[in-house]
Amino acid sequence: MAKQEQVSLTGNEAVAYAFKQARxxxxxxxxxxxxxxxxxxxxxxxxxxxxxxxxxxxxxxxxAMSAAVGAAAAGARVITATSSAGFALMWEIVxxxxxxxxxxxxxxxxxxxxxxxxxxCDHSDAMGGRDAGWIHLFCESAQEAYDNALMAFRIGExxxxxxxxxxxxxxxxISHTADSLRMLSADDAWKFVGPYKAAYxxxxxxxxxxxxxxxxxDYYFEHKVGEIEAHKRAFDVVRAVSAQYxxxxxxxxxFFESYRLDDAEIAIVLMxxxxxxxKDVVDAHREKGVKAGLxxxxxxxxxxxxxxxxxxxxxxxxxxxxxAASFGAWGGPLFTEVRSALYGADRQPPVLNWxxxxxxxxxxxxxxxxxxERLADAARGKSGETVNLLGVRL
Numbered sequence: 001m002a003k004q005e006q007v008s009l010t011g012n013e014a015v016a017y018a019f020k021q022a023r024x025x026x027x028x029x030x031x032x033x034x035x036x037x038x039x040x041x042x043x044x045x046x047x048x049x050x051x052x053x054x055x056x057x058x059x060x061x062x063x064a065m066s067a068a069v070g071a072a073a074a075g076a077r078v079i080t081a082t083s084s085a086g087f088a089l090m091w092e093i094v095x096x097x098x099x100x101x102x103x104x105x106x107x108x109x110x111x112x113x114x115x116x117x118x119x120x121c122d123h124s125d126a127m128g129g130r131d132a133g134w135i136h137l138f139c140e141s142a143q144e145a146y147d148n149a150l151m152a153f154r155i156g157e158x159x160x161x162x163x164x165x166x167x168x169x170x171x172x173x174i175s176h177t178a179d180s181l182r183m184l185s186a187d188d189a190w191k192f193v194g195p196y197k198a199a200y201x202x203x204x205x206x207x208x209x210x211x212x213x214x215x216x217x218d219y220y221f222e223h224k225v226g227e228i229e230a231h232k233r234a235f236d237v238v239r240a241v242s243a244q245y246x247x248x249x250x251x252x253x254x255f256f257e258s259y260r261l262d263d264a265e266i267a268i269v270l271m272x273x274x275x276x277x278x279k280d281v282v283d284a285h286r287e288k289g290v291k292a293g294l295x296x297x298x299x300x301x302x303x304x305x306x307x308x309x310x311x312x313x314x315x316x317x318x319x320x321x322x323x324a325a326s327f328g329a330w331g332g333p334l335f336t337e338v339r340s341a342l343y344g345a346d347r348q349p350p351v352l353n354w355x356x357x358x359x360x361x362x363x364x365x366x367x368x369x370x371x372x373e374r375l376a377d378a379a380r381g382k383s384g385e386t387v388n389l390l391g392v393r394l
Contacts, residue, residue, distance in 0.1 A: 098133025120360020
């Protein structure tokens with residue numbers, strides 16, 4: 001295991017250091033709360049000569065992703081970052097990045113989407129882009145944000161994948177909160193990430209290619225199949241890269257973290273920083289003799305349906321906590337994925353949903369305690385609402 005430095009950093013600072021250690025050729029940036037400080041820190045590294053990166057300051061987030069696509073198509077390792085409405089403004093080009101199979105790495109510092117204007121955390125921005133073709137990694141802490149940011153380059157740039165990757169971490173809760181974490185040395189991080197080997201370059205005149213042509217009924221479907229297959233291959237790559245990083249850092253990662261889940265009868269499934277609070281509540285219920293557990297999802301796209309179904313097999317009730325609403329749908333985005341994964345399983349458990357924390361609303365111990373109590377009732381066959389709202393004032 002590599003020697004590491006114990007440091008105190010905010011999540012934004014931690015990701016900026018990871019991006020510096022990956023030595024990107026190009027960084028395109030436009031400010032938006034709560035992402036801004038991440039790129040401010042990275043800009044410090046550029047200005048101080050600590051990283052040889054071309055920093056492109058653009059006029060909008062749409063331009064930031066456009067510049068990222070152009071640089072990546074030219075053969076560069078590229079980073080960018082955004083939040084909330086900034087991500088929404090990138091919308092058209094987010095799809096283009098994945099369709100062109102460009103392994104751009106983007107920090108998405110999760111923040112609620114308007115309206116009304118809100119600068120605090122929920123996952124509505126990430127969920128808006130869940131079908132855009134990007135790999136989605138979610139983080140519980142600044143440590144996980146740093147680690148996932150380093151792994152994102154190896155995952156996205158792998159020749160079997162060649163897809164852009166977004167590192168999701170909760171706005172303010174992680175982005176602006178100082179935390180203790182262990183950081184690899186610059187040399188060890190670089191040995192892990194390694195130099196970028198572009199699959200193609202639009203500047204290679206000896207091997208000319210066409211980028212962004214009109215793609216009508218004769219080939220468009222087949223090109224989409226290429227993206228679909230790349231996501232399937234990504235599972236093995238994520239697992240292999242995570243194992244290599246675990247051997248280097250001592251911090252193991254997989255598609256998800258199972259917390260006291262093996263013998264659990266009831267279980268919560270969620271993503272992001274709320275997992276830390278939920279673990280404390282699970283511990284408290286264990287002390288009372290309740291067999292409770294937690295599954296914290298790290299890899300949301302591609303969705304590890306088979307592995308998740310196996311991990312939740314035999315549970316008497318499962319509760320899914322969504323930090324985003326899917327308006328007009330029956331339940332939140334994570335709920336529909338989990339319920340679909342469990343559909344048809346032997347002894348399929350009841351799967352209940354809680355929408356929580358929208359616009360940064362606190363999710364405290366008491367609220368999660370109520371989720372586990374409701375799951376215990378469901379495990380005993382007591383009926384109730386399937387889709388619920390958590391923490392709403394009556």
